Amino acid sequence: MSEKKSWGSTVKGWFIVPDESAGGEAGTGDYKPFSDVQVAPEDDAAIRRASGGATAKAGAAAAATPQTVFTGTPPAAPGGAVDFEQVYEAAGIDKDERERVARTLELLNSLPAGTDPTVRKQIVMASLRAFGVPIEQIIEAGAEELQALDAYIASGAADTEKLTEEAGQRIKQYEEEIVKLRKVMQERVDEQNAVIKRCNAQKLEVQKVLEFFGQEAVARVVRESPKLQEPSA
Numbered sequence: 001m002s003e004k005k006s007w008g009s010t011v012k013g014w015f016i017v018p019d020e021s022a023g024g025e026a027g028t029g030d031y032k033p034f035s036d037v038q039v040a041p042e043d044d045a046a047i048r049r050a051s052g053g054a055t056a057k058a059g060a061a062a063a064a065t066p067q068t069v070f071t072g073t074p075p076a077a078p079g080g081a082v083d084f085e086q087v088y089e090a091a092g093i094d095k096d097e098r099e100r101v102a103r104t105l106e107l108l109n110s111l112p113a114g115t116d117p118t119v120r121k122q123i124v125m126a127s128l129r130a131f132g133v134p135i136e137q138i139i140e141a142g143a144e145e146l147q148a149l150d151a152y153i154a155s156g157a158a159d160t161e162k163l164t165e166e167a168g169q170r171i172k173q174y175e176e177e178i179v180k181l182r183k184v185m186q187e188r189v190d191e192q193n194a195v196i197k198r199c200n201a202q203k204l205e206v207q208k209v210l211e212f213f214g215q216e217a218v219a220r221v222v223r224e225s226p227k228l229q230e231p232s233a
Helices: 003-014 041-062 084-090 095-110 117-131 135-213 215-224
Strands: none
Touching (some): 084 135, 135 215
């Protein structure tokens, strides 16, 4: 396998969704892998050494879990907002490592978008050499951050799945309870309707007795009786 393919496989192990059918990596725009750019031999050697280490880490990362990546409790993400520094901190990535990646990214983003890839690579590598930043450490720190982000996603997905399962069970219980309550309500309404029907039928029977004595006699007894109240209008 050529050096270029070896680096390409490392890129695929850590970068987001490469699209080989389209002849390049998805969403990279004008970006070209470092293997496509001619650089100084000492820089190229450093990259090859680092990429070999990253390949090994990529294989290990495939089996990595939030439990093996995080040494502390990952932060919550209210409203989807992620505190990346806390994520990296929870993954045990120290401040110096994070700063190496941040400074390299700042340097890359400061270059004009149309900068020739070769010139861009030379500028970045020269700057890193001037600051005495080891390439291997930058790549290792970047790989650690990607690993931490993958683990953070997996951790959130597991928590979300657990919550949705628990919520689904509770909703199911509530729905079953609602069905039972609706049944009780309907039974009570049916029961009351039956009571009304039977009571009205019995009232008609008793009314036959009162009608026998006449309306005036009934009205007089109702007015004079302490036990009776005149019906409301």
